[in-house]
Amino acid sequence: MGFLYEATSFTSWAIWLFVLFSLMAFNEFGRSTKWGGIILFVIVPIILTIFIWPTTAAPGNEYGTGTWFNWVKTYSALAGCVWFMVLRYSKSLAKKKWAITLPAVILAVNILEASIRDFQCFSYGAWNGAYVDNLWVMSGPWNIMNGIAGLLNIVTICGWAGVFISKDKTKDMIWPDMIWAWILAYDFWNFAYTYNCIADHSFYCGLALLLSCTIPSFFIKKGAWLQHRAHTLALWIMFVMTIPQFADRIAPVHTTHNSTAFFIVSLISLSANIALAAYQFNKIRKNKLNPLKDEIFADTKTYKQVVAENV
Template sequence: MFKLNFKGIPLKVFLLSMFVFLFSAAQAQAQSLPGDHGRWIGTLEGSMVDTQGSGLVYDFQFKEDGTVDVEKSLTVSKLKQTFNWTMEGANIVLSGDASGPIGELSDRIINYIDETRYEFKHVDGVTDVEIRKSKPFWSWMHLVFLFVVLMVGNELSRYYKGVSYLLYFILPIALIPHWLKAGFDGWFRWIKLYSAVAGSVFTMIFRFHNIDGKTWAKFVVMLILAINIAEAVLQDFSQPDLPNLINAIAGVLCMITISRWKGIKRDEEKPHDMLWPGMTTFWILAYDIWNITFVYINFPNTVAFSFIVLLAPTVAAIWIKKGTYLQARAFTLAIYMMYLFSFKAFADNSLGLTFVIPMPRSEGLVMTMALVSLAFNLAYFILHYRWRFTGKAPANLEVGQSESVL
């Protein structure tokens, strides 16, 4: 079994990632002058997008011939339109077909803020949408950096109670004034933030405060996982589009196939991890697919980050400690949500950077992902309940009848 050694190479990798990240921030100040041809990206999330607080991405690709291709990624589709652009002083003026797919940008003035940012009014006429020059290399480096942060944060949370108290008790209160500046006004992000923190708090209590033998405590662990899924399911059910409905059904199947929660226990060996041996590999895979599909549909602005957030606990459960997937999921999700709220405010107010990596998108791709999510969760549901009612199960596939390999 592999264990992270903070005195060895992983620490060096972390420090190197920190250096790369800080260097990228410094480089942001040296980027090309406003109006430079190239790719500029803006994101928006919250009640101004829709009542559910979803996200969207504006992707501008300015060309020397005076045109700009704009792509707008929404919950189930990507709209495309080409505009003409001219400079009016330091500002950019767009012109094009007002009846087109992104007609709200026709005759729109994109105002200069500074060397790193422009902004324009959203369709509500109130909200400002900031766009920044895209830097793909640094965006990918940021994902690597985030992955390292999550892995190291998970290990520190496992080995040091003081770190856990700091991360999950003190910071979620102390940073509220800073988080209010991040601009998240949709209910989903705030609920997800504090439910993730609550999950980490209870995980720590389960490990260190002598409740690991209590059935009610194990039930609460299971309930926290189910609530985490239910939050996203409600978000999907509240949306009007078919892919959301399909993925919501997949999420319901994911919830009702949670099993063997009475086997949750505290490892007697240090660092006394919370283990769920009966959480099967197939279920984890179905959960990951459902979760990334949910984010892909509803939050095109953060889907790349969410993939990393799902990858981290899976890697931790495979290569660091078997049976710790849920514990790692709780820690890494809480760290990510706190990072998202903290870093967004910091990046928006200080760095002038965009780390968004727009993913390929179309109505066909969205529907395909929703169907794949449903297929995996439906397959597991059928096999799981076939085993529960008949005792029959695949010989080499855990669907609840034995402990997972993770």
């Protein structure tokens, strides 16, 4: 970890694991029952919005939670969670094409917000590193590289017409065409985004947060990555807006502020997303598919397994 982060203690790793498993546990609580989701993503945010966030996320506060980006990210993540719940528990709505394709739009907007932030960090001209809105950033070519990777990640979102609600009691939102290749490309991009734009918080909001939705996607409820991602992202942002001093004062783990590390992380992100785009384009060309209508990975074992487990 010495290349990406400063030396981490046993206590730091223990806190990191606690964050990881807490996010996974609350995600399971939110998805397992309707009331679990309502409590976490409707009732709790309303209480926090009225009584807590006006103080802890006030504009200009020393932790940087009062920026437009944090507020937009918070409510866009919560809006996604609420919409997914409405979709999951409304049989009539789940049959409408526009309702089924809307999750792809929400996902694309979420990625676009972060890509714009990467380009914005480049525009700061903080070539040797600087504090902007109380967050340390270092501008460089990595911002452009990862911004482009994010745009490629949006372009490669596919198979949204095949989203359906599982037939089991949890009624999960299943997206079978969102296979491991896209998820990993997203993870590489999003980690690079957090490393570039929220550098000294990325130990948690990068590594822990991404694993908290990727692990359930592979080992707990396959095919429901977007639902896992929306839940864990909303949970993390609510936590940060409520206890903004966590990553800076309570359990800080700083990056090494090494320009080579920034470059390599974004290079991996860009390379992964270029490879994904090339892979998808080849399948589209080879199988003569329409990416706006067809599911690209319907012939893969992963796709077939997810469908079989949820219909």
